[in-house]
Amino acid sequence: MKIFSGIQPTGQIHIGNYLGALKQWVELQEKNECIFCIVDLHAIASPYDPKKLQDLILEKAIAYMAAGVDPAKSIVFVQSEVKEHTELAWLLNTVTPVGDLSRMTQYKEKAKKFEKNLNAGLLNYPVLMAADILLYKTEMVPVGEDQLQHVELTRTIAKKFNLRFGETFKIPEAHLPKIGAKIMSLQKPEKKMSKSDSPESFIGLFDEPEIIREKISRAVTDAGKSIKYNPKLKPGISNLLAIYSVFSGLQIKEVEKKFHGKGYADLKKQLAALLVLKLETFRRKRKELLQREVYVKEILKQGAKRAEVIAQSTMQDVKKKMGLI
Ligand code: AMP
Numbered sequence: 093m094k095i096f097s098g099i100q101p102t103g104q105i106h107i108g109n110y111l112g113a114l115k116q117w118v119e120l121q122e123k124n125e126c127i128f129c130i131v132d133l134h135a136i137a138s139p140y141d142p143k144k145l146q147d148l149i150l151e152k153a154i155a156y157m158a159a160g161v162d163p164a165k166s167i168v169f170v171q172s173e174v175k176e177h178t179e180l181a182w183l184l185n186t187v188t189p190v191g192d193l194s195r196m197t198q199y200k201e202k203a204k205k206f207e208k209n210l211n212a213g214l215l216n217y218p219v220l221m222a223a224d225i226l227l228y229k230t231e232m233v234p235v236g237e238d239q240l241q242h243v244e245l246t247r248t249i250a251k252k253f254n255l256r257f258g259e260t261f262k263i264p265e266a267h268l269p270k271i272g273a274k275i276m277s278l279q280k281p282e283k284k285m286s287k288s289d290s291p292e293s294f295i296g297l298f299d300e301p302e303i304i305r306e307k308i309s310r311a312v313t314d315a316g317k318s319i320k321y322n323p324k325l326k327p328g329i330s331n332l333l334a335i336y337s338v339f340s341g342l343q344i345k346e347v348e349k350k351f352h353g354k355g356y357a358d359l360k361k362q363l364a365a366l367l368v369l370k371l372e373t374f375r376r377k378r379k380e381l382l383q384r385e386v387y388v389k390e391i392l393k394q395g396a397k398r399a400e401v402i403a404q405s406t407m408q409d410v411k412k413k414m415g416l417i
Pocket residue numbers: 098099100108109110111112113234235236237238239272273274275276284285286287
């Protein structure tokens with residue numbers, strides 16, 4: 093199956109990104125044709141520092157590989173290095189209903205946040221994402237729950253295009269993990285864990301052991317004492333249980349049983365120990381890769397070349413269908 097996904101380079105990769113996206117990518121690359129992108133053109137729609145962007149991109153390439161993305165199995169590249177993404181995005185704009193764009197949850201949130209200086213890039217963001225996906229005739233898009241709506245819109249856009257110009261794109265499907273599709277903030281467990289929030293609200297994929305212990309011990313919990321999974325009534329504890337479940341491989345029920353009769357402090361202590369252990373390999377691999385910058389850059393260069401070949405072939409087809417050549 094053809095698979096495409098991406099993560100924005102700004103901010104620090106956290107366990108939400110890992111569980112929602114990266115962990116699935118690593119599993120899927122074994123038996124599928126995978127393309128994993130660092131979506132810098134998406135990141136620039138929100139305020140950012142141009143001087144830091146290149147470092148952040150390289151850091152994300154290292155993060156992908158440290159988490160287990162294997163460049164021998166998957167194509168890894170930077171979005172802006174393949175011009176066809178922006179080219180296709182424009183063409184897809186012409187079949188995308190503005191009403192659909194303005195109904196996107198992520199857009200509405202950003203519109204509120206950047207009320208005074210809202211740029212058109214934020215509205216058109218999902219069209220670029222549709223272009224990313226459709227350029228590679230993608231069939232499956234492994235993402236976290238927050239991106240489901242964007243993948244749905246991609247399907248709408250692909251269908252509209254096919255109807256208007258003839259069968260061109262495959263209709264892709266989102267692929268969400270059973271648990272971990274929406275990891276919540278450690279500080280505000282009713283909100284998703286987000287790169288743009290303060291560091292104590294997330295566990296970075298490469299956080300050092302003492303930082304992990306501290307962040308987990310300060311995680312907001314709920315009233316009461318029982319360790320029960322109930323996201324509505326006990327969002328804090330449920331989030332910790334979900335994280336424990338995916339990192340331990342135990343079902344939520346089994347984790348509940350394990351902590352039956354124990355207190356919140358026990359759960360936190362054991363969760364911190366589990367995370368310290370499970371993230372150890374990532375930290376080690378990242379440190380190794382940090383010494384091999386030239387190699388990582390070469391991977392990105394080769395990845396862009398391979399992606400470009402596919403992207404160019406799709407663009408030929410699209411332009412022909414649209415009467416542009
Ligand atoms: P972003 O950080 O917005 O570039 O997101 C990259 C990927 O991580 C996307 O597939 C998101 O759906 C996923 N993701 C982001 N935050 C979370 C979260 N809190 N829980 C699960 N998945 C997430």
